[in-house]
Amino acid sequence: MEALKILVADDEFRIRKLVRDYLVKSGYEVLEAADGEEAMDLFYSHKDIALLVLDVMMPKLDGWKVCEEVRAVSKVPIIMLTARSEERDELKGFALGVDEYISKPFSLKVLVARISAILRRVGGTEPEEKLSYRGIEVDRTAHRVFVDGEEIELSYKEFELLCFFMENKGIALSREKILNSVWNFDYYGNARTIDTHVKKLRSKIGPKGDYIRTIWGMGYKFEGEE
Amino acid sequence: MEALKILVADDEFRIRKLVRDYLVKSGYEVLEAADGEEAMDLFYSHKDIALLVLDVMMPKLDGWKVCEEVRAVSKVPIIMLTARSEERDELKGFALGVDEYISKPFSLKVLVARISAILRRVGGTEPEEKLSYRGIEVDRTAHRVFVDGEEIELSYKEFELLCFFMENKGIALSREKILNSVWNFDYYGNARTIDTHVKKLRSKIGPKGDYIRTIWGMGYKFEGEE
């Protein structure tokens, strides 16, 4: 299957890198633009872009302008990134045909979730709403977790963390990766906070806590083949 | 079972998006048109459209014209969307065979309710007019609610909210989702108003109030398996 192309336009290199890496890992192909003009250039030179992620605030041509220009010729889905502070101009956005807003800071998990939701709607594949592995069952829709058939209560972060682990069964995850995916990208705190969450998660899922393995000097891994 | 096709014609992208998303979630298939001509094109190119939702005010060919053209060849149900300001021309509408009017702004719940009511009348599937779960009984037709056999009084919004919860048993609902479904789509107020309504609802349904669970950092969920 062909990888879908996503154009990411943001003037902050750091954000582009984070988003790009995560999207690539999620199986998309990524084009990057550092400002609005670059975005338009890329848009015109690639005929098969599946979705655009635009920062509102960009040099040369801001997100709104890019959106407007693109909409003049195409119905490709557009996601707008807005700073939390700047009031999202819902009306303006909807008039311009913005499909979705995401406020900075966001977590990459959320961004990718929205992206795949939109692409799925436009006509693609269904992502997994229920995860399960050896006695652990996670129902994302209901936001419920069962261990050996018994429900357990998890906090928001714990839930997100568990999902992330289960989505990446058998893959060694560095603390940095975990932070970048489950936490908002503007979180510059101590990476050890992950340890605390892992601790709570392990204790809450009881005996199955062993599935979360420590990789010394590296991070964690959720047990599992593939 | 085949999903019923609904054609939605409105020049505002935002409204199309909201309506489309909600209808898709309700199990319908949706075709979209941004103006009257597009609507006619789609109508002619799809033989099995079950119902049309037409905005009165549309570029190129307005809702009345589309209605007239469609009626010349088909008896498919038609719902007209009118702006609150513009007087609905009831006579004109009935002459043209409009099945139902809905004034903007409307809530998606209402729109879908009317749609399924019409489709049922025409001879389709029977949707739930009476909801009940563990001692809570809701009669939508009569707009009455019973808790353990005793009737309780709910305001309009409270009633709608309760129905929405009961229709989505076991599904984690974000405040955004709730707003988009139960409130009119032009409501840009504080999402905390939901909290207030939840509070009143909980207190009015007494001990059963526990069924409405808070999902911290996320929203609410009505208890229930499935």
Added chain:
DNA sequence: TGCATTTGTGTTGATTTTGTGAAAAAAAGG
């Protein structure tokens, strides 16, 4: 073994989110 580094864990204060009562605003009914 001993040392340096990394991870596990209990605790705690700060932060965020939700609950709640009351006031303000808006709608509905006379």
Added chain:
DNA sequence: CCTTTTTTTCACAAAATCAACACAAATGCA
């Protein structure tokens, strides 16, 4: 109009979560 009801906003209280810290335990390495 004025009254009554409903809906929304606001402010503060209560609750839950989170991040940081400190120290213990475990691990890797020489």
